Amino acid sequence: MRDNPLRGIKEFLEGFFGAFKHQSTEYLEFELRELENVFALILMGSFVGIPSPPTTLVIRLLPHMERELRVMHERAVDMDDLLGELAGMFEIT
Numbered sequence: 897m898r899d900n901p902l903r904g905i906k907e908f909l910e911g912f913f914g915a916f917k918h919q920s921t922e923y924l925e926f927e928l929r930e931l932e933n934v935f936a937l938i939l940m941g942s943f944v945g946i947p948s949p950p951t952t953l954v955i956r957l958l959p960h961m962e963r964e965l966r967v968m969h970e971r972a973v974d975m976d977d978l979l980g981e982l983a984g985m986f987e988i989t
Contacts, residue, residue: 932964933964935964936961936964936965936968939954939957939958939961940954940968971984
């Protein structure tokens with residue numbers, strides 16, 4: 897029994913465009929993480945000497961930055977650990 901050639905073409909195109917979707921999603925997730933890092937740096941910039949927004953605004957946004965604060969704390973703890981830093985670069989958990 898022969899396969900329908902159109903079915904093969906359809907499966908190929910689905911896989912082809914699926915790969916683009918996957919790659920695009922990875923880029924968007926990476927950009928989102930970087931934007932979150934920049935946002936956290938702007939809000940917490942006073943720690944490194946960058947002028948920060950008004951304190952009342954920072955205090956209002958602080959509860960929404962729980963995850964970013966946790967990540968910043970983990971990075972600060974891992975600063976002395978070279979192996980941990982390399983694992984963080986390659987997202988090895």
